[in-house]
Amino acid sequence: MYFGLSEEQSFFQDNVKKYLEEHATIDNIKHITSGDEKNLSAEIHQGLLNLGINGLLIPEEFGGLGLDLLFAAVVSEALGGGVGPTPFIAPYVMAPTAIRHAGSKPQQENYLSKIAINEYRFGVGFSEFIGKRNDAGISFSDNVLNGRAMFVLDANDATHLLLADEKGQIFVVDARSKNIEIVKLTTVDKTRQYSEVICQNLKAELLENSSDSTNPINQAIDAGRIMLAADSLGASQTMIGKAVDYAMERKQFGRVIGSFQAVKHMCAEMAADLEPCYALVWHAAHCHDYSPAEARLMACHAKAHVSEMSKGISKKATEVHGGMGFTDLLGLHYWFKRIGLNRQILGSPELVREEAYKTQV
Amino acid sequence: MDLEYGPEYQDFTKEVESFCEKYKGLSFSDGSNNPLGSLGGSGGPQMSRSEWQKTLIENGYFARSVPKEYGGYGGEADILKSRIIAAEFSKSNTPGAMGGQGIDMLVPTLLEMGTEEQKKAYIKPTLHGEMIWCQGYSEPNAGSDLASLQTKGELVGDEWVINGQKIWTSTAQYSQMCFCLVRTEPDAPKHAGISYLLIPMDTSGIEIRPLVDMTLKAGFNEVFFTDVKIPVGNIVGKRGEGWAVANATLGHERGSLAPPDATMNRVNMLMHLMKEETLDGKPLIEHPIYRDRLMKIQGKVLAQQSHALRLLSAKLNPGADVKIGKMIQKLTGTELRHELESLAIDVMGEIGTLYEDSPHLKNDGTWQFIYMYFLGLIIGGGTSQIQKNIIAERGLGMPKEPKVEGA
Numbered sequence: 134m135y136f137g138l139s140e141e142q143s144f145f146q147d148n149v150k151k152y153l154e155e156h157a158t159i160d161n162i163k164h165i166t167s168g169d170e171k172n173l174s175a176e177i178h179q180g181l182l183n184l185g186i187n188g189l190l191i192p193e194e195f196g197g198l199g200l201d202l203l204f205a206a207v208v209s210e211a212l213g214g215g216v217g218p219t220p221f222i223a224p225y226v227m228a229p230t231a232i233r234h235a236g237s238k239p240q241q242e243n244y245l246s247k248i249a250i251n252e253y254r255f256g257v258g259f260s261e262f263i264g265k266r267n268d269a270g271i272s273f274s275d276n277v278l279n280g281r282a283m284f285v286l287d288a289n290d291a292t293h294l295l296l297a298d299e300k301g302q303i304f305v306v307d308a309r310s311k312n313i314e315i316v317k318l319t320t321v322d323k324t325r326q327y328s329e330v331i332c333q334n335l336k337a338e339l340l341e342n343s344s345d346s347t348n349p350i351n352q353a354i355d356a357g358r359i360m361l362a363a364d365s366l367g368a369s370q371t372m373i374g375k376a377v378d379y380a381m382e383r384k385q386f387g388r389v390i391g392s393f394q395a396v397k398h399m400c401a402e403m404a405a406d407l408e409p410c411y412a413l414v415w416h417a418a419h420c421h422d423y424s425p426a427e428a429r430l431m432a433c434h435a436k437a438h439v440s441e442m443s444k445g446i447s448k449k450a451t452e453v454h455g456g457m458g459f460t461d462l463l464g465l466h467y468w469f470k471r472i473g474l475n476r477q478i479l480g481s482p483e484l485v486r487e488e489a490y491k492t493q494v
Numbered sequence: 495m496d497l498e499y500g501p502e503y504q505d506f507t508k509e510v511e512s513f514c515e516k517y518k519g520l521s522f523s524d525g526s527n528n529p530l531g532s533l534g535g536s537g538g539p540q541m542s543r544s545e546w547q548k549t550l551i552e553n554g555y556f557a558r559s560v561p562k563e564y565g566g567y568g569g570e571a572d573i574l575k576s577r578i579i580a581a582e583f584s585k586s587n588t589p590g591a592m593g594g595q596g597i598d599m600l601v602p603t604l605l606e607m608g609t610e611e612q613k614k615a616y617i618k619p620t621l622h623g624e625m626i627w628c629q630g631y632s633e634p635n636a637g638s639d640l641a642s643l644q645t646k647g648e649l650v651g652d653e654w655v656i657n658g659q660k661i662w663t664s665t666a667q668y669s670q671m672c673f674c675l676v677r678t679e680p681d682a683p684k685h686a687g688i689s690y691l692l693i694p695m696d697t698s699g700i701e702i703r704p705l706v707d708m709t710l711k712a713g714f715n716e717v718f719f720t721d722v723k724i725p726v727g728n729i730v731g732k733r734g735e736g737w738a739v740a741n742a743t744l745g746h747e748r749g750s751l752a753p754p755d756a757t758m759n760r761v762n763m764l765m766h767l768m769k770e771e772t773l774d775g776k777p778l779i780e781h782p783i784y785r786d787r788l789m790k791i792q793g794k795v796l797a798q799q800s801h802a803l804r805l806l807s808a809k810l811n812p813g814a815d816v817k818i819g820k821m822i823q824k825l826t827g828t829e830l831r832h833e834l835e836s837l838a839i840d841v842m843g844e845i846g847t848l849y850e851d852s853p854h855l856k857n858d859g860t861w862q863f864i865y866m867y868f869l870g871l872i873i874g875g876g877t878s879q880i881q882k883n884i885i886a887e888r889g890l891g892m893p894k895e896p897k898v899e900g901a
Contacts, residue, residue, distance in 0.1 A: 134496060134497060134498065134499050134500075134574060134806075134807060134810060135495065135496045135807055135810070135811055136495060136497065136800075136803045136804045136806065136807035137495065137804060137807055137808075137811075137814055138495075139495070203495055377890050377891075377892065380892065381891075381892065381893075388896065389893060391886075391892045391893060392892070392893040392894070392895065392896065394879075394882075394883070394895065397882065397883065397886035397887070397892050398879070398882040398883075398886065400886050400890055400892060401825075401881075401882035401883070401885035401886040401889070401890070402882065404818055404822065404885055404886075404889060404890060405822040405825055405826050405882075405885060408801065408818055408819050408822050409797040409798050409800065409801035409822075409826065410797060411801075411804070412797065412800035412801040412803065412804040413796060413797040413800045413801070415495065415800070415804075416800040416803070419495045419497070423497075430796075431796070434789075434792065434793035434796050434797075437789075437790070437793055438790075438793035438794060438796070438797055441790070441793075482790075483786060486786055486789035486790060486793065487782075487785075487786070487789070489789050489792070489793070490785055490788075490789050493765075
């Protein structure tokens, strides 16, 4: 019995962390998020591709590494920890998972092998299946899509998109078609890209096994939720580390503020809230591959619980920094906002807990 | 990640399963006169608690790694087997071994630090449930700051003469013995002036007064010592080493107060209750506000269960960094259990305030009782605030409070 990360997983995670420490410095993040260094983001993305992040979940028969979701979770944790300004969850986790479960053999062969060699890059828009807001939604008939998909992940620079209708049918579309309009949505989190996608008679290919079962799309959503939980886990850990460091440096009333119980207890509460989240995220990732009966429940709870804990941590860690935490100078807000987005994307805690309940009825 | 236990343990699980089957419905001939064990069931075999305790030891289901000569099973410690035993007993509702502070705290202390004579005299009857112990640590003026305790022990001839008062002493009224922290070196610094003494409770000069708590049960006592005389040899470790002796096992108590599997059993019980109880004709589980609160807590308990697996794995595979992971157990476990019991009361509304033998009481009033009882556990054994100091100071490396002059 062994509950934890393997040596390979820890090693791979360390490599991603190290790469981000060197290349995604706070100064670089500031440049990227203010939009004055377009190439920097692409360079960092390429650096991570060189480590092999695109092939993690692609089966070996299609040229990937054929690893399990826990591997992707530790990468996501590292990306959250370093506010990695690069696509990951949509193109390299949700898309391969969706295509593996929803695609026919030829569809798998075609798309997965091209993700593995970085010829295709997918954005993913499943928001309307999870919870349709206002008049969003796309419909499929006569092999074309019409309508709008909101909060499509990583649609910019994508070659293809996976879009879903309310029934959970998944479609592959060409992201560069003239019948598609990709509108950038500016969110508080500028380390990642979200878009609105408008389709007008857009040619679409149905992933065959998604027409009569919601299992494929749920598999992809579960995997995405576990990744978001892992991202928030990493982001929270970084925020706690920064808060503790700051509390040990900053002096008021002749003492470091970390010697006051009011401050110490906030730090202890953050640590106590976060520590069990490691095990929950790892366990959920493990169940996703090896324990189908519990997989959905664990994925939902990982997403909801880590979102709740991280929200509290992002507030407390900012407060420990006092006024400095509120400024742009330290850049602490990048983590705060990343946690804020992770909470809402692919289902807010209330929506996800409701799904958790439904798995038990 | 590998959550399988392996074939040896599958066989062991079957063995424990059939043992539990054999003793299904076990009841105790000595009923409720020993407070440290479960009440037992009905319709199965009958025996005394002490006989049951011996049966468990003979099979290696209790006191597994305690040497035979001291009354244990004499096997290798096996963490996975212990976990399987606990899980199977819980699943089949088989009464477990007696607990209590003698078994949980004194026996490990003696095994580590007792003399040969002490081990021979005390461990066996304690394991067999024939010798009950109470713990004499806290005093009215020594709570969170336990090391400031003032109960005095003076060596006069070949006897310790003890004077002072202890408080929060569970099971004192049933106990034959007390393991007690006493100040024997008044001139030494506070942590270095304490000794760990073993006091027979029938010694003259001991007075026990029950202390009724908010649950209206006398879960604790005050114990007064007036010129209580015990032999000089009733000391574990040397004079002035009592603090270290006590701390050797204090961590053990903290971890075991609120195991997440027990909390998950209560979550399941609450879900069942919410399907049966109705509000405006609709089962409570169908009211989204209550349902969401239940799901929120279920997520927290799942996180703690996964965390417990990680800690279990760290015991089996040394080297994993779980320092903070262990420190948070008491804080998070007791707070979560309290939160869960409180949700049950909110869900029941007015019915959740019924108590004792009231009509319309649900689940024997356990929700109300445990809600209050766990407030006691949040405070006892190191308050939540003390736990946060420990996590911040020893876990995160933050500084201690500056010392106040004269304290």
